[in-house]
Amino acid sequence: MAGNAPTASEYVVHHLTHLNNTGHAQENIVDWSVINIDSMFYSITIGLLTVFLLWLAARKATSGVPGRFQGFVEMMVEMVADQAKGIVHSAESRKFVAPLALTVFVWIFLMNAMDLVPVDLLPRIWEGVYASAGGDPAHAYMRVVATADLSAALGMSCGVLLMCLYYNVKIKGVSGWVHELFTAPFGSHPLLYPVNFAMQIIEFVAKTVSHGMRLFGNMYAGELIFILIALLGGTATAFGFIGHVIAGSIWAIFHILIITLQAFIFMMLTLVYVGQAHEAH
Numbered sequence: 001m002a003g004n005a006p007t008a009s010e011y012v013v014h015h016l017t018h019l020n021n022t023g024h025a026q027e028n029i030v031d032w033s034v035i036n037i038d039s040m041f042y043s044i045t046i047g048l049l050t051v052f053l054l055w056l057a058a059r060k061a062t063s064g065v066p067g068r069f070q071g072f073v074e075m076m077v078e079m080v081a082d083q084a085k086g087i088v089h090s091a092e093s094r095k096f097v098a099p100l101a102l103t104v105f106v107w108i109f110l111m112n113a114m115d116l117v118p119v120d121l122l123p124r125i126w127e128g129v130y131a132s133a134g135g136d137p138a139h140a141y142m143r144v145v146a147t148a149d150l151s152a153a154l155g156m157s158c159g160v161l162l163m164c165l166y167y168n169v170k171i172k173g174v175s176g177w178v179h180e181l182f183t184a185p186f187g188s189h190p191l192l193y194p195v196n197f198a199m200q201i202i203e204f205v206a207k208t209v210s211h212g213m214r215l216f217g218n219m220y221a222g223e224l225i226f227i228l229i230a231l232l233g234g235t236a237t238a239f240g241f242i243g244h245v246i247a248g249s250i251w252a253i254f255h256i257l258i259i260t261l262q263a264f265i266f267m268m269l270t271l272v273y274v275g276q277a278h279e280a281h
Contacts, residue, residue, distance in 0.1 A: 043146040087275040105267040112259030157212030167277040
């Protein structure tokens with residue numbers, strides 16, 4: 001940012017503010033008029049990269065001894081296929097669900113991995129671009145971890161919800177699913193219809209919210225820790241620089257496990273929820 005060096009609180013707030021269509025920090029957590037442009041850009045770009053990488057692996061697949069890249073992708077395919085087989089019992093559904101689960105895993109992993117990019121690298125580049133266009137660098141906001149955006153995480157979980165609703169109707173039929181909505185889990189007595197329906201809606205909402213919030217919470221916390229560690233490097237002391245390097249390296253190594261685990265958990269919950277949509281209560 002231009003001008004005087006920001007305080008610690010200003011630095012953190014700046015890095016946690018999205019580039020959006022309003023040009024300033026979002027004041028309300030839920031505001032349908034605000035579009036986080038940075039989250040959309042990085043999620044779409046990394047999504048296209050995910051599709052390209054998987055297409056490249058499929059294109060180069062051979063029946064002989066696979067290369068390292070092909071072998072790694074084949075290992076992931078087998079892992080996801082085994083998980084899907086144990087959860088989604090419909091072989092027909094697995095033809096779509098298993099590749100989708102693999103795509104979700106790779107996509108979320110790559111979005112999470114943006115947390116390993118140095119905190120100031122891309123925002124500083126954006127500040128330069130913004131300033132060259134005549135803007136104030138102090139308002140050149142940029143967040144690169146789309147999964148640390150609540151709207152993006154909940155958007156993906158809502159996509160899983162829509163898929164679950166689709167399979168509920170496809171497997172059970174409209175009448176069968178409606179019947180289940182009003183008769184499960186407490187029985188088919190007419191007096192229990194409202195209670196059953198309320199419980200079903202609560203279950204769908206709880207699954208969707210927890211699915212997205214789990215991913216968002218972990219990635220947001222990881223991003224915040226990287227920002228706080230970056231503050232050590234700005235203390236202009238030898239101790240601060242050494243602490244920044246050591247703490248940053250340790251957290252980055254540990255965070256590799258976190259970003260992989262969160263991608264795996266999101267993928268597994270996707271399979272579990274789709275599998276539950278195939279089961280009759």
